[in-house]
Amino acid sequence: MAKKHYVMANWKMNLLAQEGLALANDVLSYVNDDAKHVQTILCPPSLMLSQIADAVGSKIAIGAQDCHAEISGAFTGNVSAPMVKDAGADYVLVGHSERRQYHAESDEIVANKSLAAIAAGLVPVICVGEHLFERESGRAIDVVVAQVLGSVPEGIKAPFLLAYEPVWAIGTGKVPTINDIEAMHEALRDVLITKRGVASEDAHVLYGGSVKASNANEIFALPSVGGVLVGGASLKAEEFGAILKAAS
Numbered sequence: 232m233a234k235k236h237y238v239m240a241n242w243k244m245n246l247l248a249q250e251g252l253a254l255a256n257d258v259l260s261y262v263n264d265d266a267k268h269v270q271t272i273l274c275p276p277s278l279m280l281s282q283i284a285d286a287v288g289s290k291i292a293i294g295a296q297d298c299h300a301e302i303s304g305a306f307t308g309n310v311s312a313p314m315v316k317d318a319g320a321d322y323v324l325v326g327h328s329e330r331r332q333y334h335a336e337s338d339e340i341v342a343n344k345s346l347a348a349i350a351a352g353l354v355p356v357i358c359v360g361e362h363l364f365e366r367e368s369g370r371a372i373d374v375v376v377a378q379v380l381g382s383v384p385e386g387i388k389a390p391f392l393l394a395y396e397p398v399w400a401i402g403t404g405k406v407p408t409i410n411d412i413e414a415m416h417e418a419l420r421d422v423l424i425t426k427r428g429v430a431s432e433d434a435h436v437l438y439g440g441s442v443k444a445s446n447a448n449e450i451f452a453l454p455s456v457g458g459v460l461v462g463g464a465s466l467k468a469e470e471f472g473a474i475l476k477a478a479s
């Protein structure tokens with residue numbers, strides 16, 4: 232059987248509802264019903280979650296781009312994990328580098344959000360990745376392994392995904408070498424298996440950072456890559472459709 236591949240679209244803070252609905256419908260036409268090992272997930276802005284969830288039905292899963300670590304309370308402007316679930320989502324990104332950078336999210340906050348997501352019945356997609364100076368100083372694997380140990384709660388049981396996204400590769404068109412991606416993913420799968428007790432077949436590590444139709448094939452071909460998290464290229468149905476094709 233073919234290896235499971237998750238193909239996630241991170242729309243970030245883009246599109247109005249009608250545009251999101253049109254894009255979701257276009258993406259639907261690229262979903263291959265026979266490719267059972269490919270799970271397509273759209274992560275629209277949270278205001279659109281339920282509309283997009285209703286529009287795509289069961290062929291595509293929905294994820295939010297963030298949730299709060301608390302279930303409810305005086306956190307103006309935030310969205311809780313139960314609200315995300317209630318809106319029809321099954322996944323939620325936590326610790327995306329843009330959240331870490333612009334909202335000062337620490338590994339501890341990301342770990343707490345992961346637990347809140349699991350408690351609400353969501354699959355957290357825990358994001359990690361090194362900065363360029365860390366890559367250039369040869370410390371990338373050490374830095375990201377430490378981030379995983381801080382962001383993936385000990386004793387975590389429920390299904391979760393890890394997304395490796397080098398900060399310098401996000402939205403820049405730059406991508407690590409295929410060897411560097413494979414080395415990082417092997418190291419991260421090893422940490423999940425040895426330090427978090429995840430079964431080998433459940434240790435899914437997605438790659439993100441300037442994924443596009445032209446590089447998707449070689450990324451999916453890597454044995455330790457369990458899928459991709461796509462930003463810019465997920466806003467164009469044809470481009471994202473080609474990535475889905477590469478996954479299947």
Ligand code: PGA
Nearest residue numbers: 401402440441461462463
């Ligand atoms: P990108 O973004 O594909 O535009 O590089 C990826 C992400 O931020 O998840």
